[in-house]
Amino acid sequence: MIEAIRTQARNLLENKEVDVIIGYAEGSDSTRTTPVFIRKPEEVSRLIFDPRCINSLPLYLNKRHEYPQKGWKRTGIIAKGCDIRAITQLIAENQLTREEVYIIGVPCDGVVSHFSKWDGRLHDGNQATKCAECDVHTPTDCDFFPGERPEVDRSAPYKVSAPQVLNLMGLNTDKRFDYWRQEFDRCFKCYACREVCPHCSCNICITDRTQPNWVDQAAHTKGVFAWHITRAMHLVGRCTGCGECTRACPMDIQVDLFNQRLKDVVQESFGYKSGYSQDEKPPLITYKTDDSEDFIQ
Amino acid sequence: MNIYQPHLMTINKVIQETPDIKTFHLVFQDEEMRDNFRFKAGQFAEYSAFGHGESTFCIASSPTRMDHIECCFRSVGKNTAGLFGLSEGDTVGFRGPYGNVFPLDKFKGKDLIFIAGGIALPPLRSVIWNVLDKAEDFGHISIVYGARTVEDLVYKREIEEWEQMPNVTVVKTVDPGGETPEWKGHVGFVPHILENEFAPNPDNTIALICGPPIMIKFTFEALDRLGFKQDQLITTLENRMKCGLGKCGRCNIGSTYVCLDGPVFWAEELAKLPKEY
Amino acid sequence: MKTATLQKSDIGKCLDLLIQSQKRVIAPQLRPRLDSPDAIDVLMLTPLENGDNHQVGQGILPLNGVKEFLFVKHEPILAFENKDNKVHIKEVHHKYPETIIFGVRPCDAASIASQNAVFSSDNAGYNDQFFTKRLENTTIVTYSCTTGDQSCFCTSVGLEPDSDRGSDLHLTELPDNTLHVEIKTPAGERVANILAPLLQGEGDQAARDTAGKEAHKNVSRIRNSHLIKAWLDDQSNFDDEMWERLGEKCIGCGACTFMCPTCHCFDIVDETRGSKGYRIKFWDSCQFDHFTLHSSGHNPRDKQYKRYRNRFTCKFKIYQDKFNAQGCVGCGRCIRDCPVNLDITEYMKEVDLKASLPNALRQDPDFE
Structure with a gap:
């Protein structure tokens, strides 16, 4: 598979159809991989793909980052099914046009939940939980796919979130608050959850705005709660569930539980699943003139 | 002692310089501070509107006039907006003085040219009044000052005052498009006017420059073409700061901390620094 | 230097003795495990109530790191109140x-001197009492690593x-499940006095040195x-092509700086509630884009790779x-x-390679 990808990548670069290919390369040790930017055809041998390729690379396509750059023909990207959902969502939100990106889709059987759990193969003990529920092991929309792309039935009924969300929902409010207070006590607001998110696309984040100061900047209880709740709310109906925020958290806080819960709410209320349509706008960033509620008037 | 604790000062007078720039005259509330506070031209301080934060400005008044301290600021951020909303009689916080100074001893007997753009005149104004108050020690004084528009010029009355002084030459300019029908000064960017209209002689002269990084760069180049040497150019930088004490870590240019090693730099010192200001 | 021997199995008792002596005792503990199959086991330095569940040496x-107990994540450095149209400030x-x-x-213990x-x-005569007073009242008991x-x-x-x-007070694990104890300072001696009932004779210096050499081999x-x-x-290396090439993937979060035991940058803000407020000092990061942003809009470090260049330059x-x-x-x-995985x-x-190249080669434009 990887040879087909490298060959395609080389062709794209040689024919100047893309200016760069964003993919995965070997990381700093054998358990890790790293994002890589390939610009020369002879560098394509650095490209790899296996279950250690956890990162959601579409974050680099978000307008806050430098890809695609002005004057570029196209940005190539190696994308798992879940990454393509993120790209699709970026397109739906006008962060990107489909023509600006060349998607090299990869079939993916799942990735590890954390690099430290990699023992040479993927198994039930180290696979990320998001992969168990995944319906895009075979990518949906891509410009290139190594080999034959099988037909996939994606009509399975919507499944509610991970058991932890349900467990938390089962607690009374005080207990749930205690849980989060304990977790958030470790948060120091490094904003890894924000920076790693493909969908956090504001040029100036609301937490960095000081006039007015919407969110206390210090990492005390109030400031931390305000940040994480704001983050979750801003991603309602937009989060594609890549779980990068939780993986990136250096303090090991499971911040995507909020996003998972809100994903359920959006599904129940609007029947909307993010990342499957370039045209359908997320329900909370659009409105309809024939909306049954009158708040908009 | 808490190094972050400010002294309280009362605003004695507010001068609206431009639509978004104000000058404060400040007096220490503590009598002992009033008597003992000393600073030198070029130093800066942290000023706070309580509840809004702290901001870094140079002390804009001269150490030869110690009846009050002056600062001059534009309302751009949270704290400067807070300060902007204060009135005469209100309290501000003051920490300082911090940083190094303009080496006036080395300027003695020389002609001085002050070159500033926009809100960058206040840091030089401290030196200007300092040398004017000791005019016998210095040669001729020239002030080249420009702003985006006529409205954006600060210290308008003082500029008139300086224009009346026999040993002072004032060259004022506004950016193209910023002039009014009544405008009597030049029209053009400061480095251009400096080089082509004023064209000072470099002999026995020191140029003091303050402005945004891009203006400093072009002014240095213009002065270089006029024959000025590196050891005749001195400037003051304004990197972002929070503590002013060499601890918060944001004003550094390489290993040089603007708050401790600056803000005043000779051109030759600046040339040795990475271009990160 | 005074040395002693301690049974490794007595660490829990040591912690109990120290807690009983009315000290705040902080030691590594396993963080309560998340209810998630994705969770990983992590150790956290945590204030202890007793010595039962410590993970010292694990x-x-x-x-x-120890950083957050000396240079705390956020703390008020001043209190102020607006009363009768006058501002009153109070020490906190x-x-x-x-x-x-x-x-x-x-490594963590060595970082304290850097922060200090x-x-x-020592830094221009300005003493940040919030750090130095904490440090004065803190005793560091180190535990040698056996591996990395x-x-x-x-x-x-x-x-x-x-x-x-x-x-x-420095502890080194020996192969016979004892700990070699070295008393390094008067503060360490005071801790050793509290632990006296558990300390035996002199330590075996030779065995300790051998253990150190073994551990060295394991940090690869x-x-x-x-x-x-x-x-x-x-x-001239400030504009080396390496900075952009290696730093291109950096996403500009502050994880590396906040986790770093020597990173010391902070911000100061005022927080108010009604007429009262606090001035708060809290961790900040040179990796954030607004960290050096001037009010004019000019940013001396306007690209992410420049921010990481600053971080690397700061360290070395x-x-x-x-x-x-x-x-x-x-x-x-x-x-x-x-x-x-920015490493x-x-x-x-890369720098070592560039720096060790002969000058002639480095200046040859064809050499890559």
Whole structure:
């Protein structure tokens, strides 16, 4: 598979159809991989793909980052099914046009939940939980796919979130608050959850705005709660569930539980699943003139 | 002692310089501070509107006039907006003085040219009044000052005052498009006017420059073409700061901390620094 | 120097004795496990109520370093009140309880001197009492490492897994399940006095040295760092192509800086409630885009790779030039916790290579 990808990548670069290919390369040790930017055809041998390729690379396509750059023909990207959902969502939100990106889709059987759990193969003990529920092991929309792309039935009924969300929902409010207070006590607001998110696309984040100061900047209880709740709310109906925020958290806080819960709410209320349509706008960033509620008037 | 604790000062007078720039005259509330506070031209301080934060400005008044301290600021951020909303009689916080100074001893007997753009005149104004108050020690004084528009010029009355002084030459300019029908000064960017209209002689002269990084760069180049040497150019930088004490870590240019090693730099010192200001 | 021997199995009793002596005792503990199959086991330095569940000497490193107990994440540095149209300011009175941090790894212990160089009066005479008063009341009991993980690189920056820098009382594990105890300072001696009932005779210095050498072999990530400073001193390298190439993938979060035991940057803001408020000092990061943003909109570090260049330069040059201290202690947290696997030792390797090339080769434009 990887040879087909490298060959395609080389062709794209040689024919100047893309200016760069964003993919995965070997990381700093054998358990890790790293994002890589390939610009020369002879560098394509650095490209790899296996279950250690956890990162959601579409974050680099978000307008806050430098890809695609002005004057570029196209940005190539190696994308798992879940990454393509993120790209699709970026397109739906006008962060990107489909023509600006060349998607090299990869079939993916799942990735590890954390690099430290990699023992040479993927198994039930180290696979990320998001992969168990995944319906895009075979990518949906891509410009290139190594080999034959099988037909996939994606009509399975919507499944509610991970058991932890349900467990938390089962607690009374005080207990749930205690849980989060304990977790958030470790948060120091490094904003890894924000920076790693493909969908956090504001040029100036609301937490960095000081006039007015919407969110206390210090990492005390109030400031931390305000940040994480704001983050979750801003991603309602937009989060594609890549779980990068939780993986990136250096303090090991499971911040995507909020996003998972809100994903359920959006599904129940609007029947909307993010990342499957370039045209359908997320329900909370659009409105309809024939909306049954009158708040908009 | 808490190094972050400010002294309280009362605003004695507010001068609206431009639509978004104000000058404060400040007096220490503590009598002992009033008597003992000393600073030198070029130093800066942290000023706070309580509840809004702290901001870094140079002390804009001269150490030869110690009846009050002056600062001059534009309302751009949270704290400067807070300060902007204060009135005469209100309290501000003051920490300082911090940083190094303009080496006036080395300027003695020389002609001085002050070159500033926009809100960058206040840091030089401290030196200007300092040398004017000791005019016998210095040669001729020239002030080249420009702003985006006529409205954006600060210290308008003082500029008139300086224009009346026999040993002072004032060259004022506004950016193209910023002039009014009544405008009597030049029209053009400061480095251009400096080089082509004023064209000072470099002999026995020191140029003091303050402005945004891009203006400093072009002014240095213009002065270089006029024959000025590196050891005749001195400037003051304004990197972002929070503590002013060499601890918060944001004003550094390489290993040089603007708050401790600056803000005043000779051109030759600046040339040795990475271009990160 | 005084030495002693302690049974490894008595660490829990040690912690109990120290807690009973009315000290705040902080030691590594397993963080309560998340209810998630994705969770990983992590150690955290945590204030203890008793010595039962400590993890002293276990694992590689706690997630948090000693930093957050000295340079705390956020704290008020001033209180103010607007009353009768006048501002009143008040000192805030923090408690600085006598604290013993037990089981600190040598890299973390070495970082304390670096932080102290910034916050103490050694830096231009300005003493940040919020740091120095905490440090005065803190005793560090270090515990030598026996091994490292893939991210550890202390031996590349002049430290050893059994270094005793920054230590008041230094413990080294020996193969016979005893601990070699070294009393390094008067504060360490006071701790040793409390632990006296559990200490036996003199320590076996030879066995301790052998254990240190064994541990050295287990920290594998060797990079040369001795050429880096001179390379960074050469201003022409400020615009080296390496910075952009290696830093391109950096996403600009503050994980590396907040996890770093020597990173010291902070911000100051006012927080008000009605007429009262606090001025708060809290952790900030040179990796954030607005960190150096001027009010004019100009930003001296306007690209992410420039921000990482600053971080690397801070570790290997600025700390030495400005604070006469070590900028990097090789703990590896920035490597472990980087979401995009940006690895500071890759920069070290690259600089070392560039710096060790003969000049003629370096100036040859065809040489890559």
